[in-house]
Amino acid sequence: MAHLHTMDRVFEMRKVLIAGGGIGGLSAALACARAGAKVALFERSAEFSEYGAGIQLSPNVVKILYGWGLQDALHDVVACPDRLQVRSATTGVELGVLRLGDDIARRYGAPYLTIHRADLHALLLAAVRRQGGAALNVCCTVTGFQQTDTDVVLQLAHDETVHGDLLVGADGAWSSIRQQLLADGTPQPTGHLAYRALVSQARLPEHLRTTQVTAWLGPNMHVVQYPVRGGEWVNLVAIVHGQVQGDMSHWDHSGNAAELQQRLQATCKPLNDLIHAVPDWRLWALSIRPPMRSGREQASGRVALLGDAAHPMLPYLAQGAGMAIEDAAVLARVLEQGGLFANADGSADPGDLVPGLLRHYAQQRWPRNARVQATAIRNGKIFHASGLMALARNAAMKLRGEALMDQPWLYRGA
Numbered sequence: 001m002a003h004l005h006t007m008d009r010v011f012e013m014r015k016v017l018i019a020g021g022g023i024g025g026l027s028a029a030l031a032c033a034r035a036g037a038k039v040a041l042f043e044r045s046a047e048f049s050e051y052g053a054g055i056q057l058s059p060n061v062v063k064i065l066y067g068w069g070l071q072d073a074l075h076d077v078v079a080c081p082d083r084l085q086v087r088s089a090t091t092g093v094e095l096g097v098l099r100l101g102d103d104i105a106r107r108y109g110a111p112y113l114t115i116h117r118a119d120l121h122a123l124l125l126a127a128v129r130r131q132g133g134a135a136l137n138v139c140c141t142v143t144g145f146q147q148t149d150t151d152v153v154l155q156l157a158h159d160e161t162v163h164g165d166l167l168v169g170a171d172g173a174w175s176s177i178r179q180q181l182l183a184d185g186t187p188q189p190t191g192h193l194a195y196r197a198l199v200s201q202a203r204l205p206e207h208l209r210t211t212q213v214t215a216w217l218g219p220n221m222h223v224v225q226y227p228v229r230g231g232e233w234v235n236l237v238a239i240v241h242g243q244v245q246g247d248m249s250h251w252d253h254s255g256n257a258a259e260l261q262q263r264l265q266a267t268c269k270p271l272n273d274l275i276h277a278v279p280d281w282r283l284w285a286l287s288i289r290p291p292m293r294s295g296r297e298q299a300s301g302r303v304a305l306l307g308d309a310a311h312p313m314l315p316y317l318a319q320g321a322g323m324a325i326e327d328a329a330v331l332a333r334v335l336e337q338g339g340l341f342a343n344a345d346g347s348a349d350p351g352d353l354v355p356g357l358l359r360h361y362a363q364q365r366w367p368r369n370a371r372v373q374a375t376a377i378r379n380g381k382i383f384h385a386s387g388l389m390a391l392a393r394n395a396a397m398k399l400r401g402e403a404l405m406d407q408p409w410l411y412r413g414a
C-alpha cells in the first residue's frame, strides 16, 4: 500500500480520490463511503464552507438525500414552500402556479424543499464524518493526475502525490481535472449576471415576507425569491443582462444595490419594493458550457467528472447542485454494483474494472445532464422574453400553467 506522509496528514492508498469538497464532492464522498469505499477528498480551501445563498431541492434530489439518511437533518433547516408562483415582473399579475407541498410530495414520493447552501453543505459534511471511511483533507490544491493501467496518481501542490483506483473531478466549473482530461477550454460567459441576497424575513415589511417560491419574469431579466432556514430568511436571485470586468470565476464580488435598483426600475411596485428592501447583494457573472455531447465529457479511463466540472449550467431549472447529487448517487451505485467496493480492506481490484464501470456511469448520466443543461438555456429565453414572445408565453401559462411548470421527466429522478 502506498503511503504519503505530510506534516500532519497521512494519505494512504484509497479506492476513490475526490478533487473538490463542494456539494458535489461531499455528496460523492458520502455516497461512496456509504457503499463501503475507502475515500480521500482534497479541498483547496482552508476549511469546508459554502457562501450564503439559497438552493431549491426538487423531489428527485430530496429522494436521494432521504435515502442517505438525511431526512431529519434536512427538516431541521429547510423551508417547505407550498407553491411555485410565476408573476409578470412588469405588471405583477400572476401568470401560473405549480402546487408544491403535499401535492408534489404525493406525486413524486418526496417534497420540494428550499435550503441555505451552507446548511446543505454542513449537513453533508457532518454525514461524511459520521459515516467514517472518508479522509477529508483541506488546504490541498489538486494540480493534476496521471493514469496507469492499475491506478491513478493525484498530484497536489507542494509535490505531494496520492494513489487511488479512480479519481472524481468535483472541482467545480473551472475544474483543473477537466482541463487535463479534455483540454476543452473554460466555460464561456453568457452575458447574464446573477445578483444574490439573503435577508431576514423579520427585517422585511409584512407584505414582502413569503412562504412560497416566486419567479418574476420580465424582458431581459427575472427574479426568484423563496424562504430558507425554516422560513426565517428569504433568498433572492435577480438575473439581468450585462457584463462585468475582472475574474468572475470566484464567489467574492459584492454587488452594487443602487446599480441593481436602476436596472430593475421599470418593474412593478411589489417587486421594486422588494429589491429596495435588500441592502446587500453579491454578484456572479454566469458562465456555462454547451450541453454535453457524449459520455467522454463525464468520464474517461479512471477519471470521472461530477457536478459543475462536468456540466456547468444556467440556474434556470434550479438543478446544478441537484445534478451533482444525482451524479454522486449514480456513481456510487455503479461502482458498488460492479463489485469495486467488495474488498473492505481496500486492497486492489483487477485493474481493468474501473474504466468500464466509469464508462457505464458516464452513459447513465450524460444524456440526462445534457437535457437539463438544454432545458435551462431554453428557460432563459422564455423567462426573459419581450414583445410578442412574452405575450405568447403569458397566454400559454394562463391556459396550461401547472402542466408547463411541472417536470415529470426530471422530478421522478434518475
Ligand SMILES: Cc1cc2nc3c(=O)[nH]c(=O)nc-3n(C[C@H](O)[C@H](O)[C@H](O)COP(=O)(O)OP(=O)(O)OC[C@H]3O[C@@H](n4cnc5c(N)ncnc54)[C@H](O)[C@@H]3O)c2cc1C
Pocket (backbone or CB within 6 Å): 019, 020, 021, 022, 023, 024, 025, 042, 043, 044, 045, 054, 055, 056, 057, 140, 141, 142, 143, 170, 171, 172, 173, 175, 176, 194, 196, 237, 284, 306, 307, 308, 309, 315, 318, 319, 320, 321, 322, 323, 324
Ligand atoms: C444564481 C445561482 C442559483 C443556483 N440555484 C440552484 C438551485 O436552486 N438548485 C440547484 O440544484 N443548483 C443551483 N445552482 C447551481 C449550484 O450552485 C452548482 O451547480 C453546485 O453548487 C455545483 O457544485 P459542485 O460541487 O459541482 O461545484 P462547486 O460548488 O464549485 O465546488 C467545487 C469545490 O472544489 C474546490 N476546488 C476547486 N478547484 C480545486 C483544486 N484545484 N483543488 C482542490 N479543490 C478545488 C472548490 O474550492 C470548491 O469547494 C445555482 C447556481 C447559481 C449561480
